[in-house]
Amino acid sequence: MANQLKYTLVLLVTFFYGCSFTLDFGGFFFPGDLVDSRFVQSDQWNQTNPFKNLIVSSENYQLIVAADSHIGPEVNFKKFLIQASKPENTAFVIVGDIVIGHKEDYLILKNNLPDFNQVHYFLIAGNHDLYFDGWKTFFADFGSSTYYFTVQTPTKNDIYICLDSGSGTLGGKQLLWLKNVLSTKRDNYHNCVVFSHVNFFRNRHTGSTNLLVEELYVLMDLFDRYKVNMVISGHDHVRFVNNFGFTTYITTDGLLDSNTNASFLKLKVDSENLNYEFVNLKSLN
Amino acid sequence: MKDTSKTLKIFLLILFFINCHSNIFSQISINSYLEIGNNNVSEGVYSNFSSQFLAKFGSLTASTSGLLTFTNANPIIFSTYKLSVENEFIIFNNPISVDAFYLGKAFSKELNETNTGILVDYLTNHFGFQIGLNARIFSFNNEAKQKYNFPEPFNTTIWEPFNLMYKFTYYLQYNRKWNFEASVTNFDTYIIEQETNPMLLTKFSYKLQDKLLLYCDLGYLEAGLLNMRVNTFGLYLRGGVIWQIN
Secondary structure (H helix, E strand, C coil): CHHHHHHHHHHHHHHHHHHCCCCCHHHHCCCCCCHHHHHHHHHHHHHHCCCCEEECCCCCEEEEEEECCCECCCHHHHHHHHHHCCCCEEEEEECCCCECCCHHHHHHHHHHCCCCCCCEEEECCCHHHHHHHHHHHHHHHHCCCCEEEEEECCCCEEEEEECCCCCCCCHHHHHHHHHHHHHHHHHHCCCEEEEECCCCCCCCCCCCCCCCHHHHHHHHHHHHHCCCCEEEECCCCCCEEEEECCEEEEECCECCCCCCCCEEEEEEECCCCEEEEEEECHHHC | CHHHHHHHHHHHHHHHHHHHCHHHCCEEEEEEEEEEEEECCCCCEEEEEEEEEEEEECCEEEEEEEEEEEECCECCCEEEEEEEEEEEEEECCEEEEEEEEEEEEECCCCEEEEEEEEEEEEECCCEEEEEEEEEEEEEECHHHHHHHCCCCCCCCEEECCCEEEEEEEEEEECCCCEEEEEEEECEECCEECCCCCCEEEEEEEEEEECCEEEEEEEEEEEECCCCCCCEEEEEEEEEEEEEECC
């Protein structure tokens, strides 16, 4: 009995020690940054850094979306960047859990990202990006995690709204901002796509946390009322598509190196439709 | 709106049935509460009023309940309806009760949530364990389906896989009148969170008379626990009364 207890303790200590490099257990109790305070910082940043408007010369354009690269390890991320940086893509978006959260992980990310003036990219924070006080580095390097950007074709405009759901909730302030953007801007745009790190529906049993049901009610109602075309998220590491009314909820595969089904999403926009296609990294080898 | 008034009619019909046939039930009781709270989506303070009617017939208890909600987040006032049937068994000298329920909620003018589930309840002197499964369906209501007449690739429902429900409660009886409970759970009377979103509930109850119990609940909801980024989601305070009519 004493031996069993000893082995169990050794296993537990080894497990938690091993995990402590990638998981921030302090976040169970004192997360350091709260979603409302992150939103205030993002909002202040937005005041001095206007939302980007990308102008394309054709009615057809495409965006690339990925999630959960979990840098440190960077093999898949580099493969993704090669694809995402191709000139046929208007921009790429990474919807959170880009890094594990350490400063050195952010350094790898920063060193790999292309020059924004040549390849446009948009990042939002996921829970892992916040670990080990990671929000400070995210904010210092990339600024806001709550913003929107627009794409202007010769005849129409599309809006892409990026949300910070790294804490498993948008928080009251960010939710008000989202409501305001949808109520004042939505009518001016043809397509509306929302990006969030945390996925909306619980399509399988995992340890990862979704938004609380009360928050889902409010967001589903908003997306229904304002005819949001797509909600794209990551977090779950396994792709899933839920069509619900006029909104398609897409959860992307994780891009992390250990995921044998790592993929990214091609979002193809033409004058009428908004289509998507998953591209497996394996298929590119 | 049509769906809501239909639910309200069913609710009133069941109440009427219980009232007319009160003599066949060995025990009838009413559990009503008023709740005020605040959370990340309520845009200020919200309030709820709930009434539950329970009728006991032998080891079987049937209950019907409804929730009136006053919040900026949902324009529907009669938002939620619940129906449940519970049976008590003795298994290996342990009292076990099994509860099957239906929970319908109109969370916007066009969208509904429906939950059906089963819960097993086991109680000791100081601890209570409830465990079960629920199936959650989000759907457009009939009015919205007719309004939009969604063409083929559009779905009007989302089914989530079965969700685990759990409640672990510690009971402390101060004396014959005062009781205290503290629970960790992912469900409450009219809400069922996902497995990974637990909440903390505490309850103080006071037996005013043999057939009258007053209680006060305090609930704390948290977001992002297993994402290891906890943030307070909301708090509520509830005051209620359970009155055993016969």
